[in-house]
Amino acid sequence: MNELQVTKHSKLVVIVAFPNLPLLEIAGPGDVFYQASKVLHEKVGIENAYKVIVVAADRSNEVVTRSGIAVSCPLKIEDINQPIDTLLVAGYTFNNPVIERSDLYQWLSQIYPKVRRIGSICVGTFALAKAGLLSNKNVTTHWEKGDKLHDDFPDILVNSSQLFIKDGNIYTSGGVSSATDLSLALVEEDYGREIAVSVARHLVLYLKRPGFQNQFADLLPEPELGNSVLGRIQSWMISNLNKDLSVEQLAAQSNMSPRNFARVFLKETGLTPAKFVEKFRVEMARKLLEESDLNIEQIAEKTGLVSLVSMRRIFLRNLMVTPSDYRRSFKTTKNEVGV
CATH class of the missing domain: 1.10.10.60 (Homeodomain-like)
Known part of the structure; x- marks a missing residue:
């Protein structure tokens, strides 16, 4: 079993990744937290401020992303023997029989009280909902899936116009690229605006991106033309x-x-x-x-x-x-x- 190389200052970020997710949902947060660690080492002297690991939702040894690029997952969920600071669920596979038969959602429910904060990237919101963590919570998800989330889980307060939403210690984000928006917000929450700005500047990102998911959504429903x-x-x-x-x-x-x-x-x-x-x-x-x-x-x-x-x-x-x-x-x- 691989040991996690963390220090007493490390914040362990675990990304639970579903099969066939966009690579950016893993790479975006990974690059933000890596750059934050680099900046904190240079400016403050903190070593390894963040440690990021990716584990497969289906407990396999790799996650094959939508683009065909495979991400190695040397650890499985049960191998994590260090306290998790931040848990992020990336992607979601609807009706995946392997995951549906697993105890993933039970694990998410049980681990939630033990982590400082938990969040989702894009349609990862569905996994948190299925684990029973979002009842009466304000959340967002990808704008195309907002109505489905509301229909499937009517006790959740869905606002799919937002890039990300914080409700208590639960963080949900919208479309794929909002993974970086959320990660920058978490860095700012941990270490302040100056560090987060330095990370954003290096990666050529907005610290707070202007606009809302509405800009990307179709305003009108798909028409049924014919003789309508x-x-x-x-x-x-x-x-x-x-x-x-x-x-x-x-x-x-x-x-x-x-x-x-x-x-x-x-x-x-x-x-x-x-x-x-x-x-x-x-x-x-x-x-x-x-x-x-x-x-x-x-x-x-x-x-x-x-x-x-x-x-x-x-x-x-x-x-x-x-x-x-x-x-x-x-x-x-x-x-x-x-x-």
């Missing part, structure tokens, strides 16, 4: 974005009464016509912000968001970011790389 009300009018809506898209106009285009149109539209899409139109315009506007060279005022006019002031207000309401900040984050890089 939306299917009959969507092309017309795209061609008339800068015109009146009131319920009356949409109903007339559908040859329906406004009242019946609103009722059927809500049933088919889950949104009122007014709310759908607002989100539809935002989706069209952000596509133009990403791909076109139109200025923001021209995009506001073209998509029916009227003006810079109105567009900014609507973007903040739906994406929690301004149009200019959205463009800086997501505009195509083709020109920059010479494509």
Whole structure:
């Protein structure tokens, strides 16, 4: 059995990794904690401030990531003979028969009172939920899985707009890259802002990344077009974005009464016509912000968001970011790389 080389100053960080997870969910925290140890040694003289080990959720000797890169796991869960400071669950494999038959969730439940803090990366939130650790807790997960988490565990308070959330000593993070956001926050919590800033600067990261997961999510549900009300009018809506898209106009285009149109539209899409139109315009506007060279005022006019002031207000309401900040984050890089 491999012994853990830790000192009295070491904080042992254990990452429980599920098969087929993105490599960044392991590499991101690993690099943050390694760099924090390096900075602390140089600035404060602390040796081996963090020790990171990865153990496989299925107790195998390696974790094969989604990209095919295998990460060696010389230790198994039961081999850990040192107190765990921070436990992070990375990834989650839905309906994995090997893990479902194991005692992983029982182990998580039993180890929780013994660790200083426990957290999840991306859909790792599901593992903590299955272990019974998240009842009545405020949590986040990847924006695509927020609704499923809420449906599967209705006693959990899910807010999938956030990059990460702390509730007591439980930390949950959103999408894959938020693993680094969470890890930097943990370093700052342990050793202060100056150390965390030094780590972020070296790794060329934001200490606190601007924005929310909303920026990455689709605002509208996947439409079932065909002979649906939306299917009959969507092309017309795209061609008339800068015109009146009131319920009356949409109903007339559908040859329906406004009242019946609103009722059927809500049933088919889950949104009122007014709310759908607002989100539809935002989706069209952000596509133009990403791909076109139109200025923001021209995009506001073209998509029916009227003006810079109105567009900014609507973007903040739906994406929690301004149009200019959205463009800086997501505009195509083709020109920059010479494509």
